[in-house]
Amino acid sequence: MKFSVKAWSKGGGRAGLLQVGGCSLETPALLLTTRKGLPTFISPDLLSSLPTPDSRLLQFSPLHFLEGISSKTISEMGGLHQMLGLRDHVFAANPADSITSIPDYQSSNKIGASFETPSGRFLVKPGQYVEMISSMKPNMWVTLADEVPAWVSEKRNRASVDRTVRWLDDCLTLTIANNTGGAILGSIVGGSKIDDRKRCAQEVSKRNVSGFHIGGFGLGESMEERSALLSAVTEILPEDKPRQICGLALPEEVLQGVAAGIDLFNSTYIYHLTLGGFALTFPLEEIERHGFSDRLSDNVRDDGTKINLKATIYRKDTSPILESCKCYTCQNHTKAYINHLFNVHEMLAQILLEIHNTHHYLGFFRKIRDAINQGTFEEFRQNFVETRRDHNAGATTAVVATLSA
Amino acid sequence: MALRFEILGRFNRARAARLTLPHFVSQTPLFMPVGTQGTIKGLTTSQLEDIGCQIILGNTYHLALRPTSELIDELGGLHKFMNWPRALLTDSGGFQMVSLLHLADITEQGVTFQSPVDGKPMLLTPEESIQIQNRIGADIIMALDDVVKTTITGPRIEEAMYRTLRWIDRCIAAHKRPHEQNLFGIVQGGLDPVLRDICVKGLVDRDLPGYAIGGLAGGEDKDSFWRVVAQCTAALPEEKPRYVMGVGYPLDIVVCSALGADMYDCVYPTRTARFGTALVPQGVLKLKHHAMANDTGPVDPTCECMVCKNYSRAYIHCLVTKDAMGSQLLSYHNLFYMMKLSRDLHSSIINGQFPKFVCNFLQKMFPKGDVPQWVCNAMEVAGIDITSCCSPFS
Ligand SMILES: [Zn+2]
Ligand SMILES: [Zn+2]
Numbered sequence: 001m002k003f004s005v006k007a008w009s010k011g012g013g014r015a016g017l018l019q020v021g022g023c024s025l026e027t028p029a030l031l032l033t034t035r036k037g038l039p040t041f042i043s044p045d046l047l048s049s050l051p052t053p054d055s056r057l058l059q060f061s062p063l064h065f066l067e068g069i070s071s072k073t074i075s076e077m078g079g080l081h082q083m084l085g086l087r088d089h090v091f092a093a094n095p096a097d098s099i100t101s102i103p104d105y106q107s108s109n110k111i112g113a114s115f116e117t118p119s120g121r122f123l124v125k126p127g128q129y130v131e132m133i134s135s136m137k138p139n140m141w142v143t144l145a146d147e148v149p150a151w152v153s154e155k156r157n158r159a160s161v162d163r164t165v166r167w168l169d170d171c172l173t174l175t176i177a178n179n180t181g182g183a184i185l186g187s188i189v190g191g192s193k194i195d196d197r198k199r200c201a202q203e204v205s206k207r208n209v210s211g212f213h214i215g216g217f218g219l220g221e222s223m224e225e226r227s228a229l230l231s232a233v234t235e236i237l238p239e240d241k242p243r244q245i246c247g248l249a250l251p252e253e254v255l256q257g258v259a260a261g262i263d264l265f266n267s268t269y270i271y272h273l274t275l276g277g278f279a280l281t282f283p284l285e286e287i288e289r290h291g292f293s294d295r296l297s298d299n300v301r302d303d304g305t306k307i308n309l310k311a312t313i314y315r316k317d318t319s320p321i322l323e324s325c326k327c328y329t330c331q332n333h334t335k336a337y338i339n340h341l342f343n344v345h346e347m348l349a350q351i352l353l354e355i356h357n358t359h360h361y362l363g364f365f366r367k368i369r370d371a372i373n374q375g376t377f378e379e380f381r382q383n384f385v386e387t388r389r390d391h392n393a394g395a396t397t398a399v400v401a402t403l404s405a
Numbered sequence: 406m407a408l409r410f411e412i413l414g415r416f417n418r419a420r421a422a423r424l425t426l427p428h429f430v431s432q433t434p435l436f437m438p439v440g441t442q443g444t445i446k447g448l449t450t451s452q453l454e455d456i457g458c459q460i461i462l463g464n465t466y467h468l469a470l471r472p473t474s475e476l477i478d479e480l481g482g483l484h485k486f487m488n489w490p491r492a493l494l495t496d497s498g499g500f501q502m503v504s505l506l507h508l509a510d511i512t513e514q515g516v517t518f519q520s521p522v523d524g525k526p527m528l529l530t531p532e533e534s535i536q537i538q539n540r541i542g543a544d545i546i547m548a549l550d551d552v553v554k555t556t557i558t559g560p561r562i563e564e565a566m567y568r569t570l571r572w573i574d575r576c577i578a579a580h581k582r583p584h585e586q587n588l589f590g591i592v593q594g595g596l597d598p599v600l601r602d603i604c605v606k607g608l609v610d611r612d613l614p615g616y617a618i619g620g621l622a623g624g625e626d627k628d629s630f631w632r633v634v635a636q637c638t639a640a641l642p643e644e645k646p647r648y649v650m651g652v653g654y655p656l657d658i659v660v661c662s663a664l665g666a667d668m669y670d671c672v673y674p675t676r677t678a679r680f681g682t683a684l685v686p687q688g689v690l691k692l693k694h695h696a697m698a699n700d701t702g703p704v705d706p707t708c709e710c711m712v713c714k715n716y717s718r719a720y721i722h723c724l725v726t727k728d729a730m731g732s733q734l735l736s737y738h739n740l741f742y743m744m745k746l747s748r749d750l751h752s753s754i755i756n757g758q759f760p761k762f763v764c765n766f767l768q769k770m771f772p773k774g775d776v777p778q779w780v781c782n783a784m785e786v787a788g789i790d791i792t793s794c795c796s797p798f799s
Contacts, residue, residue, distance in 0.1 A: 035728055036720075043733050045711050046449065068723030073699045077717060085715025118727065315472070318480055332450070332488050336480055337443075340472045344442040347729055351449065 001140060001183035001210050003027075003242045003263075011378025012259040015369050018242055020183065021090040021139040023053045027242065027263040028254075028372075030365045031059040031092055032358060033271055035100060037084045039358065040271060041351040044085055049328045049355070054362045059092045059266050061101040062132040067119040071135035079137030093133060093141035093182075094213065095124060096246060098268050103147040105156075110163060113144050126170035134180040142213040142244070143171040145187035150220035157191045160216075161200045164189045168207060183210035185244055192221040194232050201236040211242040214262070218247025223256070230260035237261075251282070251305070251364060252388070255381045258368055265365075270357045274350055277310035277342050279321045280360040282388075284367055304391030309353065314339040327359035328352075406614045407544070408587045410646050414755035417788035418638065418665035421754035424646055426544040427585055428484060429492040431459035433646065433667040434750040436658060436743040437494060438675060442467050443487045446675055447733040448740070450489045456710075456737065457744040460492040460544070462670045465537055466501035470521065474540040482542030493543035494670070497534045500552050511551055513568065531572040532579040535588070539581050547617065548576040550591040555625040562595035569593045570607040577611060587614035589648060592637050595620060596629045605640040615646040618666070622651035627779040631660055635786050638665035655684060655746055659766055660780060662750050663759075663787035674743050678735035681725035684742040686769040690718075692735065697722035710741035760789050768794040 002019040016027040032039055037060050039047065047055065065074065077083045080091050096103045100118055107114035112125035129144050146163040148156060168186050175184065186209035190197030204212060214233055217226065237243060242264060248257045249269035257265060273280065282305040317339070320330035329352040341349035371380035409425040422433045437460045438445050445453060445461065453461065463483055468474060480486050483493055502509045502518045509518040515530035531549040538546035549572055551565035573590050580588050590608040594600030608616060618637045621630055634649060641647050646667045652658060653671020661669065674684060681693040685705045700718040712734045724731030753762035763784070767776050774796025784791045
C-alpha cells in the first residue's frame with residue numbers, strides 16, 4: 001500500500017492518493033460497509049454498475065465468518081478476494097462494523113475484545129484475530145482495539161488505551177510469525193479524554209504501521225467536543241500515512257472528520273437510511289443556500305437532503321428519486337414503484353435504494369475531493385451544513401432518531 | 406387475438422415454437438417465474454433479462470389489493486410500472502382467493518370472499534377479473550375459473566367444470582382489449598377424463614388464443630397428473646399454445662413437454678431458493694446442510710450463471726437463511742437453471758435430439774437408473790425411448 005497527500009485545503013481537508021491492491025483511489029474516500037464481504041443487498045453483478053474505482057473499497061469484519069465457514073476453508077480458496085469473486089476490489093478488515101459486529105466493552109477483558117454478533121457474543125484474542133486475517137488476506141486491516149463509550153470511568157478509559165496498544169504489539173509480533181500480509185492500520189482509542197487520545201496516538205505512531213484507524217467515535221461524545229478530540233489525534237499522526245475512522249456516518253460528521261484530516265470513512269449511514277426507506281436527495285451539483293427545491297410542506301421527515309419513499313405522497317410519483325442521478329435505480333425505476341415495493345415488503349425495495357444511496361454518497365465524497373483540490377473545502381462544508389440547518393432545524397436530531405430507531 | 410404461435414420443430418408430441426406476444430418474441434417450451442407483487446423476489450428486471458426470462462407472471466389478487474389495478478392503469482400498465490420490457494401474464498385472481506382466504510365461496514355469480522382490508526364481503530365476478538386484468542395490461546390474461554382441489558371427487562368437480570365453461574363466455578364478453586391482450590381459457594374437470602374432454606371441446610369451440618390445463622399440481626398422484634396432461638394436449642388444437650398451470654419441478658416440465666405442453670409457471674424455484682435449496686442436474690442441493698460448510702466447489706459445476714462462476718457452496722452456505730444475499734444469489738441461480746432447461750428443451754426438439762436430451766436429463770437425476778414408473782409410463786405415451794437410462798429391474 002502506498003499513500004501520499006496531494007492537496008491541502010483551507011479548513012483542514014486533505015486530498016490524497018491511496019494505491020492498494022492494484023487500485024489507485026483518491027481520498028477522502030468511502031469504504032462500502034458489507035455483510036460477509038458483499039454490500040447488504042447489492043449482488044456483484046449490480047455492484048459493477050456503481051462508479052469505479054470509487055466503489056472498489058469494501059470493508060468487512062472477519063467476525064462475520066466466525067460461524068458457517070472455517071478460516072481454513074477461506075484460506076484454501078485463496079482468501080476473501082477469491083471467495084467473493086471480487087479480485088479487483090480492495091478489502092479492508094475491521095473487527096467492529098457497528099451493524100453486525102458491535103464492540104461490547106463490558107465483556108472485553110485484558111485477554112481480548114468482545115463483540116455482539118448475530119451468532120452471539122464472541123471474545124476475540126489477538127492471536128485468533130491475526131489467524132483470521134492470515135486466512136482472509138485483506139489488502140488492509142485494523143488491529144484489535146478495546147473500544148469504550150464516552151461515559152466510562154477514567155480508569156476504564158486508560159485501560160482501553162493500554163490494552164489497545166498492547167494488542168497492537170501482539171498483532172505486529174504475530175504478523176511476523178504468521179507471515180500475514182496486508183497493510184496494517186494501527187487502532188487508536190482513548191474515548192473522550194484528550195490526554196488518553198494523545199497518548200494512544202503517540203504510542204501507535206511509534207509502531208511500524210502503514211496507517212491508522214481511529215476508533216471509539218460515535219459512542220456518546222458530543223459533536224462539539226469531537227473536533228478537539230479528532231484534531232488532538234491527527235496533529236500527532238505522521239502526515240504521510242492514511243487515517244481511517246469508524247463512527248462518523250452523517251454527512252456533517254464526515255465533513256467534520258475531513259476537516260480534521262481523516263481520509264477514509266465507512267458507509268453504515270447508507271445501510272440505516274436504506275432500511276428506513278430513505279433516499280438521499282441533496283443536490284451534488286450546486287450546494288448553495290436556498291438551492292433546494294421547496295417541498296417541505298409534507299411531514300415525512302423530509303429535511304431537504306433525503307426523502308422517505310415509504311410516504312404515501314410518492315404513491316403516484318412517476319419520477320425517479322433524482323432526475324439528475326445516473327444510478328441504476330434512477331435510470332430504471334420510479335418513486336411510485338419503490339413506494340409500492342416498500343408497501344408490500346419486497347426485497348427489491350432495499351436493493352434499489354442501497355444502489356441509489358451508495359451511488360449518491362460516493363458522489364458526495366467526489367464533491368468533497370473536488371472542493372479540497374480547488375481549495376474551497378471550508379466554504380463547501382459551511383454551505384452544506386447551513387443549507388441542511390436552514391431546511392430543518394431538527395435535521396440532525398431527526399436523522400439520529402431515525403438511526404437509533 | 407394478439408399472438409402468433411409458430412411451431413419450429415417437433416418430436417412426436419413434443420413441440421418447439423416461437424410465441425410472438427405484444428411485448429416479446431419468446432421460445433417454447435418455456436418456464437415463467439412468478440412475480441406476485443410486480444417483482445421477482447430479490448432480483449432486478451435487468452438481472453431477469455440477463456438470466457433469459459421471457460414471460461413473468463403477476464398475481465391479479467395481490468396487485469389488485471396493492472398498488473391496485475386502477476393505479477397501475479393510471480401509471481401506464483404493469484410493464485411500465487415495474488419496468489419490464491418483455492412479456493407478462495396475469496392469473497384471474499380466483500385461485501389465490503380460494504387458496505389464501507378461508508372464507509372464499511364460489512357461487513354462479515363469482516367468487517365471494519372477505520376483504521382482507523376491511524373484512525367486508527366482496528365478490529370477484531368473471532367480468533371484474535377481466536376488467537382488472539385489462540387494467541394491469543399483461544400480454545396474456547387468464548379466464549376466471551371455478552377452482553376445486555384435485556383431491557376432491559364427486560359432483561362438485563362436474564359443477565366446477567360446467568361453471569368454468571359458462572364463465573368463459575362472460576370473460577370473453579367482458580374482454581375489452583383483445584387486440585393487445587390474449588385471453589386463455591382453462592381446462593378443468595379434475596381427474597375425470599370424460600369431464601376434461603367436455604371442457605376441452607367447449608373451450609376449443611370458443612377459439613381462444615391459447616389454452617391452459619388447470620386444476621393440477623395440487624397433490625394428485627403423478628400417474629393421474631400426466632394422464633390428464635396427455636389427454637388435454639392430445640385434444641387441444643395444434644396451432645395454439647398450451648400452458649400447464651402451477652408446474653415447476655424440472656422433471657414435470659420435461660415430461661409435460663414430451664407430451665406436447667408449451668408453458669409452465671411455479672413459485673417453486675424462487676421459493677425453494679429462499680429456503681436455501683439449489684436446483685441442480687442431480688435434483689436439489691441443500692446449501693444449509695453442514696456438509697456444504699467446507700465445500701469449495703461451485704453450486705453446480707456445469708452451470709454458467711454469475712453465481713456458479715463466482716461462488717463456492719461454502720460461501721453460499723454461510724449466507725443462506727441468514728442474509729438477504731443468500732436468497733438473492735440462489736434465486737438467481739435457480740431461475741438461470743429453469744431458463745437453461747427451457748432453452749435446452751427448445752433446441753433439442755428443433756435439432757432432433759430430444760430423446761437424447763431426455764435420457765441425459767434422466768440419467769443425471771436418476772444415476773442408478775431408478776426412473777419413477779410414472780415417468781416411464783408417460784414417456785411411452787410420448788414415444789420417447791428411455792430404456793438406456795432405466796435399470797433393467799426398475
Ligand atoms: Zn439514483
Ligand atoms: Zn448457477
